[in-house]
Amino acid sequence: AEDGYRLWLRYDPLPQTSALLSSRQQITTFFIQGQSPTLAVLSRELSTGLSGLLNKEITITPAAATADIVISKSNNERLGTEGFSIITSTTGRRQIRISANTDVGLLYGAFHFLRLLQTGHPTSNLNITSKPGIRHRILNHWDNLDRYVERGYAGISIFNWHTLPGYIDKRYIDYARANASVGINGTVLTNVNANAYILTPDYLLKVKALADAFRPYGLKVYLTARFSAPMEMGGLKTADPLDADVKAWWNNKAKEIYQLIPDFGGFLVKANSEGQPGPQDYQRTHADGANMLADAVAPYNGIIMWRAFVYSHETPEDRFKQAYNEFKPLDGQFRKNVMVQVKNGPIDFQPREPFSPLFGAMPQTPVLMEFQLTQEYLGQGTHLAYEAPLFKEVLDADTYAKGKGSTVAKVINGSLYDHPLTGIAGVANIGNDINWCSHPFAQANWYALGRLAWNTALSSETIAEEWIKQTWSNNSKVVAVCKQMMLDSRETLVNYMTPLGLHHIMGNGHHYGPLPWGKSLPRADWNPVYYHRADKAGIGFNRTATGSNALAQYTPEAALLWRDSTTCDEKFLLWFHHISWQRPMHSGRSLWEELCYKYNEGVRGVKTMQQQWSSLQQYIDTERFSQVQQLLTIQYNDAVWWRDACLSYFSDISGLAIPAGYERPA
Numbered sequence: 280a281e282d283g284y285r286l287w288l289r290y291d292p293l294p295q296t297s298a299l300l301s302s303r304q305q306i307t308t309f310f311i312q313g314q315s316p317t318l319a320v321l322s323r324e325l326s327t328g329l330s331g332l333l334n335k336e337i338t339i340t341p342a343a344a345t346a347d348i349v350i351s352k353s354n355n356e357r358l359g360t361e362g363f364s365i366i367t368s369t370t371g372r373r374q375i376r377i378s379a380n381t382d383v384g385l386l387y388g389a390f391h392f393l394r395l396l397q398t399g400h401p402t403s404n405l406n407i408t409s410k411p412g413i414r415h416r417i418l419n420h421w422d423n424l425d426r427y428v429e430r431g432y433a434g435i436s437i438f439n440w441h442t443l444p445g446y447i448d449k450r451y452i453d454y455a456r457a458n459a460s461v462g463i464n465g466t467v468l469t470n471v472n473a474n475a476y477i478l479t480p481d482y483l484l485k486v487k488a489l490a491d492a493f494r495p496y497g498l499k500v501y502l503t504a505r506f507s508a509p510m511e512m513g514g515l516k517t518a519d520p521l522d523a524d525v526k527a528w529w530n531n532k533a534k535e536i537y538q539l540i541p542d543f544g545g546f547l548v549k550a551n552s553e554g555q556p557g558p559q560d561y562q563r564t565h566a567d568g569a570n571m572l573a574d575a576v577a578p579y580n581g582i583i584m585w586r587a588f589v590y591s592h593e594t595p596e597d598r599f600k601q602a603y604n605e606f607k608p609l610d611g612q613f614r615k616n617v618m619v620q621v622k623n624g625p626i627d628f629q630p631r632e633p634f635s636p637l638f639g640a641m642p643q644t645p646v647l648m649e650f651q652l653t654q655e656y657l658g659q660g661t662h663l664a665y666e667a668p669l670f671k672e673v674l675d676a677d678t679y680a681k682g683k684g685s686t687v688a689k690v691i692n693g694s695l696y697d698h699p700l701t702g703i704a705g706v707a708n709i710g711n712d713i714n715w716c717s718h719p720f721a722q723a724n725w726y727a728l729g730r731l732a733w734n735t736a737l738s739s740e741t742i743a744e745e746w747i748k749q750t751w752s753n754n755s756k757v758v759a760v761c762k763q764m765m766l767d768s769r770e771t772l773v774n775y776m777t778p779l780g781l782h783h784i785m786g787n788g789h790h791y792g793p794l795p796w797g798k799s800l801p802r803a804d805w806n807p808v809y810y811h812r813a814d815k816a817g818i819g820f821n822r823t824a825t826g827s828n829a830l831a832q833y834t835p836e837a838a839l840l841w842r843d844s845t846t847c848d849e850k851f852l853l854w855f856h857h858i859s860w861q862r863p864m865h866s867g868r869s870l871w872e873e874l875c876y877k878y879n880e881g882v883r884g885v886k887t888m889q890q891q892w893s894s895l896q897q898y899i900d901t902e903r904f905s906q907v908q909q910l911l912t913i914q915y916n917d918a919v920w921w922r923d924a925c926l927s928y929f930s931d932i933s934g935l936a937i938p939a940g941y942e943r944p945a
């Protein structure tokens with residue numbers, strides 16, 4: 280576990296390949312033009328990184344002309360405020376030139392250069408320009424003030440409110456480094472199920488201490504705002520967003536925060552969802568609530584990220600449809616500094632969901648993507664599930680909102696509707712475990728979020744390969760085997776948990792193991808039977824025109840993929856259709872047989888991962904090798920548990936026996 284602390288910034292000496300040998304010969308000195316806290320951070324990182332990787336002494340030189348690496352400001356409009364270029368110049372003395380318009384751009388450039396070295400890229404002929412495609416690249420911590428992390432599986436919160444503001448834990452700095460290394464530039468420190476206490480003067484001083492520590496790394500802090508704070512903290516009788524005293528309270532609070540933290544990012548808000556207070560408590564709309572807060576932070580260039588994760592069981596409506604029904608009519612009513620934050624799918628971070636129909640449906644509103652890095656429904660801190668393929672599936676999905684090619688990625692990077700305000704968020708999987716994320720492979724999901732936020736066009740494969748080389752080894756066998764494990768892992772997990780479009784059949788509350796028979800919770804929409812709808816005749820949720828008609832929330836072209844049960848992509852089949860157990864599938868098997876087949880595929884997939892991992896023993900440090908090996912054993916047993924529980928239950932419901940040739944439940 281200790282070895283995992285360094286994440287992907289290990290900087291161990293590189294193997295002596297020819298690409299490296301030339302870099303090693305060429306790089307001894309670097310020069311940094313100018314001085315600032317960010318440049319100091321950059322200089323430290325480059326010294327540590329280069330001397331570690333190249334295994335020799337690296338020195339800073341005061342003379343650009345004699346340096347091997349020159350880091351200096353440019354004035355290049357194309358690079359924007361965070362982009363950089365890295366060029367090997369061969370005119371005159373051979374130099375690697377890292378340029379950017381800002382200090383933080385230079386820092387990103389330096390981290391990218393270290394990444395190139397760590398991944399074995401030759402540096403003799405570089406000609407790179409890069410800038411982020413999305414402006415706000417943010418982690419959302421669901422961390423409570425008592426350090427309990429909601430849906431956290433990696434220990435308690437890294438934010439130690441007790442010793443702040445006096446004590447700056449080294450971990451805060453390493454956290455900021457890791458984020459900067461992948462371009463993450465914002466962090467929401469507190470849970471969306473918010474505690475108003477964070478807004479008290481004492482806590483704001485603690486937040487300021489973190490903001491000061493993170494600033495050199497280009498990492499802004501944000502907080503969650505509890506909508507009823509004016510009552511709880513301010514002693515007001517209401518939190519009605521149209522009430523003058525309420526507005527004044529928030530305006531003063533914003534002023535107080537910005538006096539302490541001039542570059543405070545703004546607020547993330549969960550309102551009128553799962554019992555949280557909100558504007559609807561006063562018969563006001565989400566827009567009224569968001570705009571009131573937006574006005575409070577606008578003078579300081581703050582933003583509001585207002586979540587669209589709303590659903591209520593009082594409404595008989597399919598939960599799938601509720602966020603869209605609530606928010607779509609509000610398009611055009613939000614202030615310019617409001618983003619609506621939408622989870623990738625319409626229900627809740629399932630192993631596979633169709634994209635949320637809100638993407639593309641609110642042309643006048645910047646829509647921010649919320650992914651979940653913490654694997655609440657994907658085996659948590661225990662199962663190996665590389666999420667980049669899940670993220671990519673959603674980003675690449677076509678909304679057809681402005682014709683073919685209107686991908687979700689284009690909605691969130693602002694290009695489809697020409698929004699300058701853009702964002703992507705990942706619910707963090709970080710805790711105070713020595714290795715940060717509990718499962719050594721879970722670090723890859725944090726890494727992937729940053730890399731995709733920078734460039735949504737990167738492939739899952741490229742990201743995996745980069746991460747493996749930096750985290751495990753440059754050895755080609757390790758790279759090939761880990762990459763295969765990672766790329767297959769999500770589909771394997773879908774197979775043993777929720778194949779063919781099943782969803783939300785996890786155990787109540789904890790969401791870890793299977794509970795397809797679950798129907799005891801008071802809220803129908805929290806019970807698995809609500810989602811799979813299995814009966815004697817068949818299985819699946821009819822969301823076509825003869826059912827809940829959730830499909831009508833998509834553009835007709837997008838809906839076409841799923842509308843007809845005979846042509847529907849089978850991965851999504853039971854999301855949209857109630858299908859007879861006997862229905863022939865593309866494989867020629869009946870639906871029931873296919874379900875049995877898929878669950879077994881899932882179990883087999885984990886067995887394969889175990890074998891793949893075992894083949895790497897000689898290349899991996901004992902500690903991390905054994906940790907992953909043990910976790911894979913748990914994952915295998917869990918996959919068997921999932922298969923047996925689900926197939927037994929569905930067999931009971933359908934009256935169909937598990938066909939010969941498939942493993943049977945014990």
Ligand code: GCW
Nearest residue numbers: 421429430471472549588627
């Ligand atoms: O996925 C669900 C979780 C809740 C969470 C909620 C949300 C923070 O089970 O724990 O609350 O989503 O996203 O608001």
